[in-house]
Amino acid sequence: MLKCALAICRKDLTLILSRNAGIMQALLLGLLLVFLFSLSLNTGDALSPQAAASMFWLATAFCQVLIFNMLYASEELCGARSGLLLLPAPVQSVWLGKSLAGLLLIMAAQCVFIPAVFVFLGQHLADGFLPALAGIVLGDLGMAVSGSLFGALAAGRSGRESLLSIILFPLLVPLLLAGVRLASLGIDPDPLPGDPLRWIGLAAAFDAVFTAAGLLLFPFVYTGDES
């Protein structure tokens, strides 16, 4: 299963990075969101760390939707879904492979969003960057496993971007709250009181719930009886 998942991940990354267009759209959308929000500030003003962290995760969430639509669209566009389903491995390997590819792409996009948050929203690194980093890793993992499950659900539908957004965003709320609170610790010199470990635990619980949901539900979501 792991071998197939890695093969799918490699295939998707090769396709996406060689075409270049799809990932650029996701990156540009996230950057535009951060930049446009910076226009709400007066000259010399800095956004509050929590608002900046929210913008970072909002940009990541929109990027996630585009990335998972793109990952599942590559098979839908050329009618190759049955090829994936005929792999000599459990169908969950498709979910795992797409999750891995999505995780790497989201992390790559965040490498651009993080400097953008510092530059456009006037933020500075603070002492709590380790919990922030843990929040980013756990948040990305949760986004990858949930995005892969629901990306398969929206694949091939008309208006799939909006469908994926309206199904995924409400489910992501606990993860986004944990991500925002932990990320704000990394840029807030005077952070709000509270135990970061509770937020890390919450993000880890989200990852565990949606990993289990992905493993159990994916075979029902990604099938050959499609129209």
Next chain:
Amino acid sequence: MNRSGTAAAALAGGLAFALCQWLVFVYAPEERVMGQAQKIFYFHLPLAWWGLVSFGVACAAGILHLVKRLPRHAQLADAAVEVGMVFCTLTLATGSIWARHSWGVWWTWDPRLTTALILWFIYAGYLALRSMPMPRARRASLCSAVAVAGFADVPLVFLSARLWRSIHPNVFAAQGGGLETEMAVTAAACVLAFGLVWLPLLIIRYRQTGQQERLDDVMLARMADEDDPTEENED
């Protein structure tokens, strides 16, 4: 439950509802600070509880559908989500009225209100997915997956909303001081009465969904029958 059972439950619900009006507006004492506006609590609480039960039923029916592949479980999940959405919408509306009167705002970051709103969004997504054009069996599987994943997310949503809020001063703590006996009796009676309204609503909507699918099948079969002679004539 057969038709007469449903009718009996609906009748019991109607009578219990009438009794509740008396309990709410005559029997239960008026709250000193909020006055008459506090009476909305007797509707808000049962709506919230039965709304959550509806979504729980949808999750259970979704699991059953994914395991057994029987259309009736998907129909039950659809009916439960529809009834749950009605109850959840009314919960949000009554909660907003309460918040306006009690706290001076239409909306505030309260863990329960926030959880209800997120639930509303999750199951609105379910209804949006259900309205997409696709084969019935496929739609039932996808909707069941959303119902299961959505309900699994509920504890996390509530926990995160409470954690988020807990770092601020808890200005609403005073409401947790307990209820007078008459108020508690009225609240319990209202929960029971709303349950007796909720159950027939769910059963009736479940039957309607099944009937609608059977009618669609009949119509499709007739259309297929009408097409066949034409093809033979052409041949």
